[in-house]
Amino acid sequence: MKSEEAEINLEYLDTMSGGDVDMRNTLLDMLIEELPRELSILLEAVQMGDVEAIFQASHSMKSTLTYTGHTESIVLNEQIEAASRQGIWGTNERASFNNLQIKIHRLMGALIKLPR
């Protein structure tokens, strides 16, 4: 299993922080708060089978994931977003979602460990 810590790329987050340490830490805190919240919204939408809600949730999560620079999660989420945008929700999308859940779970563990 790859270390998710190694997969995190905070280049965008750092650029947006503009060298402001407080801003960087605020963004990291927001990431840790927002990601599980957004994942639970996505999960609920998936459980309800509400494809429009899945699209809204994955679209919102896209912005959040951008700050992690975690390519695998970003790609999985993009697959979910692109499919649900067209009203598609099938076996492949369910598999992507399961995978994304696992990735985000590990990603959260890695984010919490990041030095401040």
Added chain:
Amino acid sequence: MTRMNAMPVREQETHILLVEDDPADARLIEIYLEESGFGDWSIDRAQSIQEALDQLSEQDYAIVLLDLTLPDGTGPENIRRIKAEFPDQNVVVLTGFDERVFGLEAVQQGAQDFLVKGDYDENSLAKTLRFSIERQNFIRRLEETQKIARIGSWEFHPDTGRLLLSDQVLALTKPDDSEVKDGLPSVELNHLLRRIHRIALSGREVNLDTRIKISGNGERYFHVQCQLTRASNNEEVVQGILQDVTDRYQTEEMRKARDLARKSTEIREQFIASISHEMRTPMNAIMGLSNVILTSDGVKGEQKQMVQAIRDASDILLGIVNDILDFSSIQAGKIQFREDPFSLRSVCRNLEQILATKVSDKGLFWKMHIDDQVPDQLIGDKLRMSQILFNLLGNAIKFTESGQVALYIELIERDRQRVRLTFRIEDTGIGIPEEAQMSIFEDFNRVKYQNKTYEGTGLGLAITRQLVELQQGRIWLESQVGIGTTFFVDLGFTVESAYKNGHIIPDATLTSEGAFRGTILVVEDHKMNQLVARKTLERQWPDIHILMAEHGQIALDLLERHHVDLVLMDLQMPVMDGYQATSLIRRHPLPRIRQVPVLAMTANAYVSQDTQLHEKGFTDFVLKPFEPEQLFARILQYAPIKSISI
């Protein structure tokens, strides 16, 4: 009246009214209460029903402990008198050992419980009082909840014919307060209850929606449920609830009516569009063949005049059919604007040629002037632009009997990618009275002058206004009766050099350097993006003023309350998305809002799908994730010049 306090009065103490004429029995109650550890309490004592009623009208009591044998009343009559004046009062009845049957009857009359003298001790007294208070509180809460939910309940005892209605049933079905107090159902409700009780008594459950007329208040809709049950004494009881669902019903009815109206409109529009389209083909044939006949050598004299009349009439008819077609397309939101390169001067010359005959037939002077600063090669919908000018110039010619009709085109705004032009159509015609100017752009408005109604559908100017506004333009007029009219049209176009392969290409010479002191409205629902947008802009321009909106609806509210120089608009948002918000901005009655630059914030992946952003009212776009330099450059490019100082 005497008052006996067990301990100093505190806010939480229980006020008890003891209605007891026997001092020994009254003292016993106090002793039991002291020994029971009932908590903080105080007792006021009354020795008759009348004294108790006087006390109750002056003070609130948590409990009335009511003896059933008093000098001015005996038996269940005592509770009836109390309940008649204070129906919500919590009452516990005290009966003699031989009068326990009265206790049961008192409970049926509304007492919470009864205690048999000589048969209770300190513990059972305290327990009965506590339970009665709790039950009373629970009933109050239940009543409050029913009030909020607009639910009322009732019981019907078929053996005795007794009908017990909750206050809420009366309040909902008899809103006049004076009537509510009589405790009787309205004639309408009584009729309904008789009907549904018959059904319930046959063993069937009643579950229906119905309406009840309420005198002086129209009619209201109720959901009614009731069923036959058995009380603890095995007596049959019909229990029911009714809920006022008028608001829900009306909303549902309105939704149905709206859907029906929408559907009817759609069908009508489809029908008009289809008929108009079908009419256009034969009309073209009539016109074309009339022209063929007119140009043939064999037709002369009166015959020629008649064919000429057929052609002129067909011309008018075709114009009407085209108006109706355009109008129905606009109404159905199906009109599309093209983004093609064209030569402005060439389009105007064509127009000049088309109108030349009409101008010369009326002996009018014609003038056209396009300012040298106006670029010739533009991107836009040349057909729609021609249609706008043709309608306005056609009207100008129609309403001018002598003098001049002129078209002027001037540049009012220019940056590297866009120009904004004013088209001025002037005539020396009959003019439009001031009171008619307000409604001149309305649908089916036909100008009347000196009791003469001019030909046409009355749709021409309405269509023109829609065509202008759907392209984020503006149209207005100035006119004086007897002097003439000038119509002004502001329209924006992309300069051809800024376009490549259907995409707007970022101008390499654009710079992100420059000071900005204006107000930016960021419309973004994502919290992290909100923070990043704010910090990024504030770092670049410390004097910037930023307004933040979580969705389009809030953005529109903020735009109305603040002067905003530029809007950064996310596309996917809850409540109101960026497309809808921008469309509403472009149709806003206030020019400062209608004309504000709106930059879409869109992800790379969607840029290709969003090439129609201009048509949807966006000025341009910035990419997400944010690229700060591009963001700054775009803001400087589109924010009004007055707020930039380099």
